[in-house]
Amino acid sequence: MKTMKPNNTALPLSRDSSKQSIFRFILSELKPKGKIFTPFNIISIPIILTGIVLIVIRFIYGIGSVTNLSQEVPWGLWIGFDVVTGVAFAGGAYVITFLVYILNREKYHSIVRVTVLNGFLAYVFYAGALLLDLGRPWNVVNPIIGNSFGTSSVLFLVAWHFLLYMIAELIEFSPAIAEWLGAKRARKILSGMTIAAVIFGITLSTLHQSGLGALYLMAKDKIHPLWYSEFIPVLFLVSSVFAGLSMVIFEGAISHKVFFKQISEKNQTSQKGIVLGLAKICAGAMFAYFFLQLLVFIHQKRWDLLDTPMGYWYLLEMLGFVLLPMILYVYSYKKSNINLAKVAAIITMLGIILNRLNVTVIGFRWDAAIRYFPTWMELAVTLTVIFTEIWIFRWIIKRMPVLSEPPSWAKENK
Amino acid sequence: MSLDRRDFLKTIGIAGLTLCTPDILKAGKSKDSDREFRGMLYDSTRCVGCQTCETLCAEAHGLPPPVGELKAGVVRKTDDQHRTVVNCYKTSKGEVFIKTQCMHCNEPACASACLTQAMYKTKQGPVIWSGNKCMGCRYCMVSCPFDAPKFEYHSANPKIQKCTMCYEKMAKGGIPVCAENCPAEAIKFGSRREMLAEARKRIVENPDTYVDEVYGDHTAGGTGFLYISPVPFSELGLNTKIQNESYPALSKGFLYSVPTIFVLLPPILLGIYEATKKNQTHENNETE
Ligand code: SF4
Numbered sequence: 108m109k110t111m112k113p114n115n116t117a118l119p120l121s122r123d124s125s126k127q128s129i130f131r132f133i134l135s136e137l138k139p140k141g142k143i144f145t146p147f148n149i150i151s152i153p154i155i156l157t158g159i160v161l162i163v164i165r166f167i168y169g170i171g172s173v174t175n176l177s178q179e180v181p182w183g184l185w186i187g188f189d190v191v192t193g194v195a196f197a198g199g200a201y202v203i204t205f206l207v208y209i210l211n212r213e214k215y216h217s218i219v220r221v222t223v224l225n226g227f228l229a230y231v232f233y234a235g236a237l238l239l240d241l242g243r244p245w246n247v248v249n250p251i252i253g254n255s256f257g258t259s260s261v262l263f264l265v266a267w268h269f270l271l272y273m274i275a276e277l278i279e280f281s282p283a284i285a286e287w288l289g290a291k292r293a294r295k296i297l298s299g300m301t302i303a304a305v306i307f308g309i310t311l312s313t314l315h316q317s318g319l320g321a322l323y324l325m326a327k328d329k330i331h332p333l334w335y336s337e338f339i340p341v342l343f344l345v346s347s348v349f350a351g352l353s354m355v356i357f358e359g360a361i362s363h364k365v366f367f368k369q370i371s372e373k374n375q376t377s378q379k380g381i382v383l384g385l386a387k388i389c390a391g392a393m394f395a396y397f398f399l400q401l402l403v404f405i406h407q408k409r410w411d412l413l414d415t416p417m418g419y420w421y422l423l424e425m426l427g428f429v430l431l432p433m434i435l436y437v438y439s440y441k442k443s444n445i446n447l448a449k450v451a452a453i454i455t456m457l458g459i460i461l462n463r464l465n466v467t468v469i470g471f472r473w474d475a476a477i478r479y480f481p482t483w484m485e486l487a488v489t490l491t492v493i494f495t496e497i498w499i500f501r502w503i504i505k506r507m508p509v510l511s512e513p514p515s516w517a518k519e520n521k
Numbered sequence: 522m523s524l525d526r527r528d529f530l531k532t533i534g535i536a537g538l539t540l541c542t543p544d545i546l547k548a549g550k551s552k553d554s555d556r557e558f559r560g561m562l563y564d565s566t567r568c569v570g571c572q573t574c575e576t577l578c579a580e581a582h583g584l585p586p587p588v589g590e591l592k593a594g595v596v597r598k599t600d601d602q603h604r605t606v607v608n609c610y611k612t613s614k615g616e617v618f619i620k621t622q623c624m625h626c627n628e629p630a631c632a633s634a635c636l637t638q639a640m641y642k643t644k645q646g647p648v649i650w651s652g653n654k655c656m657g658c659r660y661c662m663v664s665c666p667f668d669a670p671k672f673e674y675h676s677a678n679p680k681i682q683k684c685t686m687c688y689e690k691m692a693k694g695g696i697p698v699c700a701e702n703c704p705a706e707a708i709k710f711g712s713r714r715e716m717l718a719e720a721r722k723r724i725v726e727n728p729d730t731y732v733d734e735v736y737g738d739h740t741a742g743g744t745g746f747l748y749i750s751p752v753p754f755s756e757l758g759l760n761t762k763i764q765n766e767s768y769p770a771l772s773k774g775f776l777y778s779v780p781t782i783f784v785l786l787p788p789i790l791l792g793i794y795e796a797t798k799k800n801q802t803h804e805n806n807e808t809e
């Protein structure tokens with residue numbers, strides 16, 4: 108670690124909370140902090156602007172004008188990557204809240220807020236990306252206001268759970284907002300709701316993480332048999348554990364570089380223990396996952412499929428992106444090497460992307476004469492979604508006590 | 522505090538149950554396959570490939586006329602502007618025609634996939650779509666094993682297009698335009714039971730003409746549209762890998778487990794929470 112800098116974030120923590128001053132305070136906080144011309148900004152701004160133009164085109168001329176979707180392949184990158192993969196990566200929030208609030212592992216407390224924030228934003232943006240993919244988005248309220256409940260639909264369940272989970276995560280995160288605004292009473296009430304929100308959130312997460320897999324159960328004849336099985340929901344659930352935690356490790360590594368100033372001393376020193384602890388959990392979850400995959404493989408007698416191009420692809424995923432990072436994780440905590448854990452996290456995340464895309468895009472209609480391949484515009488919109496999320500994330504980190512210590516008054520009346 | 526929590530759990534339980542109890546719990550039981558659904562029987566031995574059905578279907582639903590040449594070896598597909606298509610295949614018994622469109626399944630995958638009930642099976646049998654509910658998610662397309670629903674990708678107000686068995690006409694006592702106008706009488710309309718009986722009768726009376734199988738009898742849990750043909754159906758481009766069980770059954774297991782998890786998981790989590798809270802000091806020493 109570099110030399111310890113004093114924790115001098117510019118958080119205006121104590122203010123008199125008359126309405127007018129809060130208003131003025133928010134206005135001033137809306138202004139950007141920090142340099143405008145960072146490499147990230149220079150790359151992301153043009154892409155975001157392009158993405159916005161593409162989204163406008165998409166709403167005027169239809170989905171077909173920017174995507175390569177077809178009558179045979181109705182769901183592509185936007186669902187397969189933005190929604191299905193994005194939500195898997197957001198799984199860290201339910202696992203960490205489980206560790207901290209349910210199992211009372213205080214060790215992970217310092218990363219709860221940032222993980223929940225990440226999860227919340229991921230849901231808002233990646234589940235929100237679903238709206239871009241809807242042909243008739245003005246009817247999206249139908250299944251919500253109860254004017255037509257398609258309760259036999261897995262998508263109905265998933266959509267509802269997304270919505271409820273966002274609320275649960277917002278409640279879990281809300282004390283940080285209250286601290287930022289200096290709202291003492293609100294903070295007390297909101298933190299009192301945390302446990303309820305956590306329990307509710309974990310339940311919802313188990314169901315919709317598996318539900319995302321269950322979406323594809325009826326596409327039985329369309330998905331390559333190496334990736335289709337009745338166990339997709341279980342596989343999706345188990346893999347969301349290490350997908351989410353790998354994301355936490357990865358995101359933590361980046362935050363520690365980028366937001367060095369915001370991170371309190373205490374959190375800087377505890378980072379190593381946290382990463383190694385998470386590495387251990389990841390390794391365990393990956394072992395369970397690998398074992399499950401093996402069972403499914405044997406159960407479905409897929410041996411003859413192995414010696415095909417798709418079979419090699421499957422082996423690459425299983426060995427190179429599940430088994431290998433699992434071993435790396437094991438080594439990392441045996442040798443207390445957090446850099447190894449970070450490498451493992453990156454490989455694991457690539458593996459998750461591979462797996463989700465194999466089910467939803469690559470293995471979907473693998474035998475079709477004309478294969479789906481996303482347009483550059485689909486890619487640009489996906490990047491827009493990701494970059495906008497990062498922008499908002501950065502905006503919040505620089506203002507609210509997420510990585511930094513909560514204000515002293517918040518600790519006192521805990 | 523603990524009272525609050527109990528209330529909260531109760532609420533979750535109730536919310537979970539009402540939100541997640543799948544309709545199929547109620548509907549699945551009454552095996553309606555043999556209720557008087559309307560159905561259609563298509564006889565490949567009679568079809569002469571005149572495309573009358575294609576043309577009149579397009580006219581009746583305000584869609585553009587058929588495109589592409591109908592000839593052996595060329596596979597045309599239904600799309601967002603063509604709800605039905607007739608193709609010709611070179612088979613072991615010479616050239617045979619076959620019409621494709623939505624199968625109007627007894628237990629339609631599309632309808633159980635639809636989260637707004639925009640796609641639904643009417644009491645009369647046709648599976649139809651209603652635009653004021655559909656949000657255009659295309660989950661029906663992902664789920665339909667026959668790839669019947671089509672989406673207007675190039676519209677700002679896109680619709681799902683597929684055969685409706687001329688539901689509106691039927692509601693007024695009419696019959697589907699294709700069945701009404703087929704000059705070769707290759708398409709017959711009536712109750713599904715009658716159609717199935719008719720199909721079997723034709724097969725029994727002319728065992729040399731037909732293969733002894735009705736496509737749609739059991740396919741995907743039974744369909745409203747039935748085929749008989751002189752050659753195995755795989756030679757006519759019909760998907761013969763489709764399972765005989767209904768497709769909604771595939772996600773039933775998952776949907777059944779939802780209420781259970783919703784009721785069981787929260788108390789378990791709460792239990793662990795209470796248990797670890799007491800040991801918190803121990804835990805801390807351990808993990809440090
Ligand atoms: S063929 Fe497809 S669209 Fe038609 S009823 Fe069956 S599942 Fe629905």
Ligand code: SF4
Nearest residue numbers: 635655656658659661
């Ligand atoms: S596209 Fe429309 S009809 Fe099809 S599943 Fe979605 S909401 Fe239902």
